Amino acid sequence: MPDPVIRLGVTGLSRAGKTVFITNLVANLLERGRMPQLSARDRIEAVYLQPQPDLTLPRFAYEDHLAAMTGDAPHWPQSTRAVSELRLSFRVRGAGFFGGLVGPRVLHVDIVDYPGEWLLDLALLDKSYEDWAEGVLARMAGRAEARDFMALARAEDGALALDEPRAMALAAAFTAYLTAARAAGWSDCTPGRFLLPGDLAGSPVLTFAPLPKPAHRPRGCLWSEMERRFDAYKARVVRPFFRDHFARIDRQVVLVDVLGAIHQGPRAVEDLRRTMAEVLAAFRPGRNGWLDRLLGGHRVERILFAATKADHLHHHQHPALTAITEALLRDARSRADFAGAQTAALSLASLRCTVEEDITRGGEKLEAVRGRLADGRQVALYAGELPGDPARILAPAREGAERWLNADFSMMGFAPARAARKPGEGPPHIRLDRAAEFLIGDRL
Numbered sequence: 001m002p003d004p005v006i007r008l009g010v011t012g013l014s015r016a017g018k019t020v021f022i023t024n025l026v027a028n029l030l031e032r033g034r035m036p037q038l039s040a041r042d043r044i045e046a047v048y049l050q051p052q053p054d055l056t057l058p059r060f061a062y063e064d065h066l067a068a069m070t071g072d073a074p075h076w077p078q079s080t081r082a083v084s085e086l087r088l089s090f091r092v093r094g095a096g097f098f099g100g101l102v103g104p105r106v107l108h109v110d111i112v113d114y115p116g117e118w119l120l121d122l123a124l125l126d127k128s129y130e131d132w133a134e135g136v137l138a139r140m141a142g143r144a145e146a147r148d149f150m151a152l153a154r155a156e157d158g159a160l161a162l163d164e165p166r167a168m169a170l171a172a173a174f175t176a177y178l179t180a181a182r183a184a185g186w187s188d189c190t191p192g193r194f195l196l197p198g199d200l201a202g203s204p205v206l207t208f209a210p211l212p213k214p215a216h217r218p219r220g221c222l223w224s225e226m227e228r229r230f231d232a233y234k235a236r237v238v239r240p241f242f243r244d245h246f247a248r249i250d251r252q253v254v255l256v257d258v259l260g261a262i263h264q265g266p267r268a269v270e271d272l273r274r275t276m277a278e279v280l281a282a283f284r285p286g287r288n289g290w291l292d293r294l295l296g297g298h299r300v301e302r303i304l305f306a307a308t309k310a311d312h313l314h315h316h317q318h319p320a321l322t323a324i325t326e327a328l329l330r331d332a333r334s335r336a337d338f339a340g341a342q343t344a345a346l347s348l349a350s351l352r353c354t355v356e357e358d359i360t361r362g363g364e365k366l367e368a369v370r371g372r373l374a375d376g377r378q379v380a381l382y383a384g385e386l387p388g389d390p391a392r393i394l395a396p397a398r399e400g401a402e403r404w405l406n407a408d409f410s411m412m413g414f415a416p417a418r419a420a421r422k423p424g425e426g427p428p429h430i431r432l433d434r435a436a437e438f439l440i441g442d443r444l
């Protein structure tokens, strides 16, 4: 019998912290000195990297990423531009009296990394061109980044015959909007390949844009051609991506930069909430025939919802961050519970860059953190007081408030710390051991 395999899905929008999570999880599983919550720790005889099963995918550049974060001049890895894969294997002694008798078992964990932009496309699986275009046009209407595209789109008549240069101009203007929207902190930037086309750049599947539906749609008109390309994008780009990398995952971790969104303001929080709900809906069993045929009854058994970058906060505030994360992802979580998956939520830092420190500001003692910025300066940060009741964050977000009332939340671009590591220890983290225990601990 082949050795058992767990496919671990790492789900997160761009900059959520996937690459940093995978690298530091693997580093801390290879060297387990900082993993006390991993219950099988004492029974693990060896952990090693293996050739991955899929020979056509690039290997996840684990060593390069780790060297970047833990070298002499520690820095973050680059934003991911393509899919890559890694296989981590465990040799474990069985638990209990009989466990010692049967000899060690082997378990493989397969992990895939990919650009977060592409994840957004899962939200398209359920949508027709008409629905997508309507939603996108309604949301972008109020955004400054959309002005040029909106002017171009308004001057267009979708009922006229397709004119390829005009279609290309629309797609280019829409891509410019998406790029600006992402830079401004909006999450809902579909289609993801417009931002990061890979080898599809310039192809007709990427030459469309949202247009209002004209009353009459003669054969070959612009609108109908855009619809055809949108459908092709779903069938030829999004479905294969989902099929190859997400369909058969056994365990899933959903990484969310909740602090980053709170820092951006209420509208970014609401945008993140809606986008994650749409993306995670793609994993809902029984959703559509295509997916059910593909899954053939396969189910995600465990899902961990994790707020990343928790090292921006003193640990006293971590429960509040976790509560906000749970509330933000409530729909996805109840759906997963209903489908029989076990779920949990926590706040973590894949690579801890700060130490806790009390500071005094205006005569008040604040529980802050201290870390190093990219330019080498040491700074103390008090991120703000997260409310214990998540509704105080989520309600203004839903109501479309422009800014937080009486509150300010800050983030900082901390750089990885230069840390001396003892033998047998991985890089410093917060709760990666709990995350690992929930995700794979029961199978070790």
Ligand SMILES: Nc1nc2c(ncn2[C@@H]2O[C@H](COP(=O)(O)OP(=O)(O)OP(=O)(O)O)[C@@H](O)[C@H]2O)c(=O)[nH]1
Residues within 6 Å of the ligand: 012, 013, 014, 015, 016, 017, 018, 019, 020, 021, 076, 077, 078, 079, 080, 081, 114, 115, 116, 117, 308, 309, 310, 311, 312, 348, 349, 350, 351, 352, 353, 413, 414
């Ligand atoms: N302080 C702190 N910052 C973090 C941590 N994890 C990630 N970050 C920050 O978040 C950024 C993005 O992390 P990545 O792991 O590259 O994000 P990603 O999800 O792989 O993003 P894409 O590759 O663009 O999809 C990093 O460059 C860091 O600035 C953490 O544990 N602590």
Ligand SMILES: [Mg+2]
Residues within 6 Å of the ligand: 018, 019, 020, 078, 079, 080, 113, 114, 115, 116
């Ligand atoms: Mg990445």
